[in-house]
Amino acid sequence: GESVGLHLPTLSVQEGDNSIINCAYSNSASDYFIWYKQESGKGPQFIIDIRSNMDKRQGQRVTVLLNKTVKHLSLQIAATQPGDSAVYFCAETKRSNYQLIWGAGTKLIIKP
Amino acid sequence: GAVVSQHPSRVICKSGTSVKIECRSLDFQATTMFWYRQFPKQSLMLMATSNEGSKATYEQGVEKDKFLINHASLTLSTLTVTSAHPEDSSFYICSVHGTGGEKLFFGSGTQLSVL
Numbered sequence: 001g002e003s004v005g006l007h008l009p010t011l012s013v014q015e016g017d018n019s020i021i022n023c024a025y026s027n028s029a030s031d032y033f034i035w036y037k038q039e040s041g042k043g044p045q046f047i048i049d050i051r052s053n054m055d056k057r058q059g060q061r062v063t064v065l066l067n068k069t070v071k072h073l074s075l076q077i078a079a080t081q082p083g084d085s086a087v088y089f090c091a092e093t094k095r096s097n098y099q100l101i102w103g104a105g106t107k108l109i110i111k112p
Numbered sequence: 113g114a115v116v117s118q119h120p121s122r123v124i125c126k127s128g129t130s131v132k133i134e135c136r137s138l139d140f141q142a143t144t145m146f147w148y149r150q151f152p153k154q155s156l157m158l159m160a161t162s163n164e165g166s167k168a169t170y171e172q173g174v175e176k177d178k179f180l181i182n183h184a185s186l187t188l189s190t191l192t193v194t195s196a197h198p199e200d201s202s203f204y205i206c207s208v209h210g211t212g213g214e215k216l217f218f219g220s221g222t223q224l225s226v227l
Contacts, residue, residue, distance in 0.1 A: 043116075
């Protein structure tokens with residue numbers, strides 16, 4: 001069941017503005033990083049990924065930045081839309097086994 | 113279209129009964145599948161890694177006799193929650209890693225409620 005007092009970090013953004021969601025990863029040996037979007041009652045949906053030999057990767061309206069020095073990952077969403085409302089998780093893994101280590105998640109709320 | 117089919121999406125059962133959840137890979141052969149559980153407002157927790165044709169590898173603290181995993185073919189893995197109790201109520205999610213691809217694909221999840 002749910003732990004008492006547990007809550008997801010929340011980011012509120014005005015519709016149309018850019019969103020930046022941050023994540024600190026734990027294992028310096030991880031070589032593959034993924035951002036997922038999860039809507040209520042659904043499984044995680046792949047957004048974008050990046051290998052450890054890159055520091056930036058762009059998709060459609062999304063950009064992932066990787067800073068291995070400080071073990072930091074960020075997801076930038078341009079021109080945030082109401083449909084972007086969800087919980088966003090970062091995940092790290094090694095491509096040798098693909099066992100994901102998940103971040104805590106950030107709830108993105110879009111203000112009209 | 114969907115790459116992974118997970119069924120059922122929601123199940124309500126009485127305490128003491130067993131529940132089977134299926135995870136099917138639709139587009140490719142999946143040598144490895146992963147099973148997760150997720151409590152409200154929390155992240156996913158890996159329960160076990162399911163390898164086709166061999167015994168599943170369970171994470172520490174996950175009872176293998178409680179959560180039976182069968183990966184009998186390259187397209188199907190099942191998770192059976194045996195003698196379910198209310199504390200087993202959770203959202204269960206499978207994911208698939210194909211033989212050629214790099215991305216992991218997730219099922220839509222199963223919400224289990226044990227009364």
